[in-house]
Amino acid sequence: xxxxxxxxxxxxxxxxxxxxxxxxxxxxxxxxxxxxxxxxxxxxxxxxxxxxxxxxxxxxxxxxxxxxxxxxxxxxxxxxxxxxxxxxxxxxxxxxxxxxxxxxxxxxxxxxxxxxxxxxxxxxxxxxxxxxxxxxxxxxxxxxxxxxxxxxxxxxxxxxxxxxxxxxxxxxxxxxxxxxxxxxxxxxxxxxxxxxxxxxxxxxxxxxxxxxxxxxxxxxxxxxxxxxxxxxxxxxxxxxxxxxxxxxxxxxxxxxxxxxxxxxxxxxxxxxxxxxxxxxxxxxxxxxxxxxxxxxxxxxxxxxxxxxxxxxxxxxxxxxxxxxxxxxxxxxxxxxxxxxxxxxxxxxxxxxxxxxxxxxxxxxxxxxxxxxxxxxxxxxxxxxxxxxxxxxxxxxxxxxxxxxxxxxxxxxxxxxxxxxxxxxxxxxxxxxxxxxxxxxxxxxxxxxxxxxxxxxxxx
Amino acid sequence: xxxxxxxxxxxxxxxxxxxxxxxxxxxxxxxxxxxxxxxxxxxxxxxxxxxxxxxxxxxxxxxxxxxxxxxxxxxxxxxxxxxxxxxxxxxxxxxxxxxxxxxxxxxxxxxxxxxxxxxxxxxxxxxxxxxxxxxxxxxxxxxxxxxxxxxxxxxxxxxxxxxxxxxxxxxxxxxxxxxxxxxxxxxxxxxxxxxxxxxxxxxxxxxxxxxxxxxxxxxxxxxxxxxxxxxxxxxxxxxxxxxxxxxxxxxxxxxxxxxxxxxxxxxxxxxxxxxxxxxxxxxxxxxxxxxxxxxxxxxxxxxxxxxxxxxxxxxxxxxxxxxxxxxxxxxxxxxxxxxxxxxxxxxxxxxxxxxxxxxxxxxxxxxxxxxxxxxxxxxxxxxxxxxxxxxxxxxxxxxxxxxxxxxxxxxxxxxxxxxxxxxxxxxxxxxxxxxxxxxxxxxxxx
Numbered sequence: 001x002x003x004x005x006x007x008x009x010x011x012x013x014x015x016x017x018x019x020x021x022x023x024x025x026x027x028x029x030x031x032x033x034x035x036x037x038x039x040x041x042x043x044x045x046x047x048x049x050x051x052x053x054x055x056x057x058x059x060x061x062x063x064x065x066x067x068x069x070x071x072x073x074x075x076x077x078x079x080x081x082x083x084x085x086x087x088x089x090x091x092x093x094x095x096x097x098x099x100x101x102x103x104x105x106x107x108x109x110x111x112x113x114x115x116x117x118x119x120x121x122x123x124x125x126x127x128x129x130x131x132x133x134x135x136x137x138x139x140x141x142x143x144x145x146x147x148x149x150x151x152x153x154x155x156x157x158x159x160x161x162x163x164x165x166x167x168x169x170x171x172x173x174x175x176x177x178x179x180x181x182x183x184x185x186x187x188x189x190x191x192x193x194x195x196x197x198x199x200x201x202x203x204x205x206x207x208x209x210x211x212x213x214x215x216x217x218x219x220x221x222x223x224x225x226x227x228x229x230x231x232x233x234x235x236x237x238x239x240x241x242x243x244x245x246x247x248x249x250x251x252x253x254x255x256x257x258x259x260x261x262x263x264x265x266x267x268x269x270x271x272x273x274x275x276x277x278x279x280x281x282x283x284x285x286x287x288x289x290x291x292x293x294x295x296x297x298x299x300x301x302x303x304x305x306x307x308x309x310x311x312x313x314x315x316x317x318x319x320x321x322x323x324x325x326x327x328x329x330x331x332x333x334x335x336x337x338x339x340x341x342x343x344x345x346x347x348x349x350x351x352x353x354x355x356x357x358x359x360x361x362x363x364x365x366x367x368x369x370x371x372x373x374x375x376x377x378x379x380x381x382x383x384x385x386x387x388x389x390x391x392x393x394x395x396x397x398x399x400x401x402x403x404x405x406x407x408x409x410x411x412x413x414x415x416x417x418x419x420x421x422x423x424x425x426x427x428x429x430x431x432x433x434x435x436x437x438x439x440x441x442x443x444x445x446x447x448x449x450x451x452x453x454x455x456x457x458x459x
Numbered sequence: 460x461x462x463x464x465x466x467x468x469x470x471x472x473x474x475x476x477x478x479x480x481x482x483x484x485x486x487x488x489x490x491x492x493x494x495x496x497x498x499x500x501x502x503x504x505x506x507x508x509x510x511x512x513x514x515x516x517x518x519x520x521x522x523x524x525x526x527x528x529x530x531x532x533x534x535x536x537x538x539x540x541x542x543x544x545x546x547x548x549x550x551x552x553x554x555x556x557x558x559x560x561x562x563x564x565x566x567x568x569x570x571x572x573x574x575x576x577x578x579x580x581x582x583x584x585x586x587x588x589x590x591x592x593x594x595x596x597x598x599x600x601x602x603x604x605x606x607x608x609x610x611x612x613x614x615x616x617x618x619x620x621x622x623x624x625x626x627x628x629x630x631x632x633x634x635x636x637x638x639x640x641x642x643x644x645x646x647x648x649x650x651x652x653x654x655x656x657x658x659x660x661x662x663x664x665x666x667x668x669x670x671x672x673x674x675x676x677x678x679x680x681x682x683x684x685x686x687x688x689x690x691x692x693x694x695x696x697x698x699x700x701x702x703x704x705x706x707x708x709x710x711x712x713x714x715x716x717x718x719x720x721x722x723x724x725x726x727x728x729x730x731x732x733x734x735x736x737x738x739x740x741x742x743x744x745x746x747x748x749x750x751x752x753x754x755x756x757x758x759x760x761x762x763x764x765x766x767x768x769x770x771x772x773x774x775x776x777x778x779x780x781x782x783x784x785x786x787x788x789x790x791x792x793x794x795x796x797x798x799x800x801x802x803x804x805x806x807x808x809x810x811x812x813x814x815x816x817x818x819x820x821x822x823x824x825x826x827x828x829x830x831x832x833x834x835x836x837x838x839x840x841x842x843x844x845x846x847x848x849x850x851x852x853x854x855x856x857x858x859x860x861x862x863x864x865x866x867x868x869x870x871x872x873x874x875x876x877x878x879x880x881x882x883x884x885x886x887x888x889x890x891x892x893x894x895x896x897x898x899x900x901x902x903x904x905x
Contacts, residue, residue: 045523046536069507
């Protein structure tokens with residue numbers, strides 16, 4: 001063990017009060033960043049990031065301290081001292097089910113086992129291919145990142161857990177000159193450290209080039225209300241940004257309006273709509289079998305058949321506040337941060353419709369694929385799909401550009417009238433950000449969704 | 460000699476043995492944060508960080524490695540040397556390592572160390588009683604030392620500042636405010652703004668006027684509106700081929716009254732506005748001196764801002780904007796990219812008024828406090844599209860209602876172009892991706 005060889009002496013010597021809870025997290029991470037931009041390789045960086053943090057929660061107050069040193073004793077003592085001297089309100093934690101399984105097995109082709117020269121050749125070829133594909137291409141970005149972090153968590157309750165976090169992302173964006181604005185096409189891939197997901201992407205790069213180039217001549221969408229068929233990647237991120245973030249229990253504290261909006265039993269969407277946040281599967285970005293409080297992860301069914309079931313994703317603090325059970329959603333980006341209620345893998349259950357059926361039922365609409373950007377403030381959302389095609393009288397037509405989808409978070413569920421039968425389960429490079437903790441790996445699994453009468457703006 | 464100084468010597472010696480050139484950047488930072496919930500300090504966070512970045516030149520290529528584990532010199536140098544084997548080519552004439560203008564140490568007035576944070580947090584919480592709104596927020600005290608070392612010498616600069624982030628919550632209004640100061644005193648602008656917001660909280664929900672109308676943008680919304688242009692002038696966007704303005708420098712773009720400059724603050728004098736604590740380092744993380752830079756002159760974008768790397772890619776001179784993270788918060792583990800740390804939007808004196816004068820000039824229009832989604836297409840297009848996060852209906856120079864959320868699209872060429880009327884004489888600090896001092900901006904109906 002990195003820390004104490006299992007000895008509780010660390011906690012005994014920290015000056016804790018009898019009713020204090022304390023935890024120490026120690027982390028060693030290694031990250032590789034490779035970036036191509038402009039006419040070639042921009043940077044190749046290896047980072048070793050090590051440190052520890054301590055959290056004290058008790059009757060006298062609560063405090064969190066972190067340091068890039070590996071000596072946890074002074075950090076814990078600092079947290080204990082701050083809790084008493086500087087503050088603050090008393091805190092308490094709910095009892096939880098500690099994680100006790102063995103470390104989960106590795107999945108796929110671990111990125112750190114692939115020689116860097118092979119990575120450079122493969123990824124550099126994507127960049128070169130994008131630049132050379134068409135004279136209208138003005139630039140391309142290839143951003144690859146892999147990280148492995150070993151974490152040890154010890155608590156004054158006697159919990160001792162070790163786990164490994166692994167993550168891999170690749171974002172390729174191709175730009176073309178569209179006159180007053182630039183157009184873009186993109187490839188987005190990710191995994192829980194499995195390098196194989198970035199192999200064989202040459203056809204995807206070609207498709208991204210085609211998107212960027214074709215969009216130059218595409219008409220700008222006319223603002224108005226459209227029926228929109230979203231593909232799985234877009235639908236997954238939409239679910240994450242809407243019901244997912246709404247369900248993070250820290251947002252519910254002191255917000256009676258949100259609590260009423262997500263009261264169990266309230267109908268939000270059609271009966272074919274079921275959405276769950278769960279610990280994910282090995283090898284995926286959103287795989288969180290144990291959270292950063294040592295709680296074993298369990299699925300949380302947020303909506304079942306369109307009706308709110310369990311509306312809150314908890315850490316131990318919010319669980320205590322609502323007198324509910326921790327759900328294994330307490331996640332921290334690194335030792336620099338305290339855990340917060342965060343999403344893991346949000347999954348929209350598949351429905352019965354084929355894509356052809358969903359498109360065939362649209363008189364005036366859009367087929368939207370992937371995500372270029374998006375934001376929500378828990379009341380409203382706004383998304384830029386990576387690619388949009390017009391649908392007229394049940395037929396998919398040419399690309400349109402400048403599409404911005406927006407709406408009210410809670411109102412949008414009722415607009416769903418068809419759900420695809422194929423649930424998309426790939427990972428993208430899209431990560432989650434909250435209170436400065438970004439990029440946190442997550443997964444979003446979803447089938448295609450059809451939403452009636454969505455507001456579309458042009459930008 | 461301190462332990463850190465010893466370590467710099469060791470890393471430098473080990474790098475010199477294996478590389479033709481080397482540069483080291485070390486950041487030491489201590490943060491103390493007190494969180495305020497519903498007017499009461501309820502959590503303390505502290506963080507100590509020491510992180511080092513080593514960049515070596517070997518056989519004409521650059522290798523970079525970063526670490527927080529300063530004890531393992533061999534691993535650090537080994538990582539950098541290995542990365543140089545396949546790294547990008549070294550640019551000729553790169554800046555090498557020294558601060559040309561060492562930063563003056565800040566004044567030590569009235570700072571009681573971490574105790575100051577608690578006192579400020581209590582003052583922030585007390586605004587809840589004064590304003591009649593529920594007040595949440597954080598107060599952060601940061602001490603940051605930046606060490607640079609290269610074969611030709613070593614420099615150290617340090618800085619200390621307070622960051623105040625407040626969210627005032629009423630029955631219908633959620634109003635954010637942020638500021639940076641160098642003295643542990645709440646900026647006067649904060650209670651003044653909360654007092655105004657408290658008066659608007661009980662207003663009825665309203666829709667924006669139909670048709671063309673006046674638009675008064677608060678500093679946060681102005682920052683969002685400017686982000687496409689600021690991003691398009693970023694050397695990274697220029698080299699990536701995604702800047703919509705790169706090929707049009709020198710062409711009129713905004714109203715001829717408008718200027719955008721990145722320049723130092725006058726620190727103490729601006730603390731009461733919450734802009735006194737914005738950073739102005741002597742040099743960037745590439746070692747290039749920071750100097751005032753005009754980006755937009757009389758409505759015309761005139762130049763981009765660069766790090767050493769993006770300047771080399773564009774065949775131009777670096778401008779001293781290459782930072783890991785930003786100047787307020789160096790993040791050694793991030794790459795050095797061009798970033799604005801003190802962008803200031805201004806207008807000719809004839810087009811400047813007080814906030815009250817600007818508001819009084821709106822017969823029928825809206826006051827936009829903040830927008831959502833404005834950053835998502837930044838750099839690709841001059842149009843900001845998203846949703847109104849918080850805004851107010853204005854009638855006859857008075858705030859008359861709280862706008863319902865709705866989609867909005869603002870073209871900065873219009874708002875800061877043919878529809879531009881005036882800016883306020885007071886500016887607030889806004890920092891999201893880039894940092895600056897933003898005034899209120901009034902744009903008239905078509």
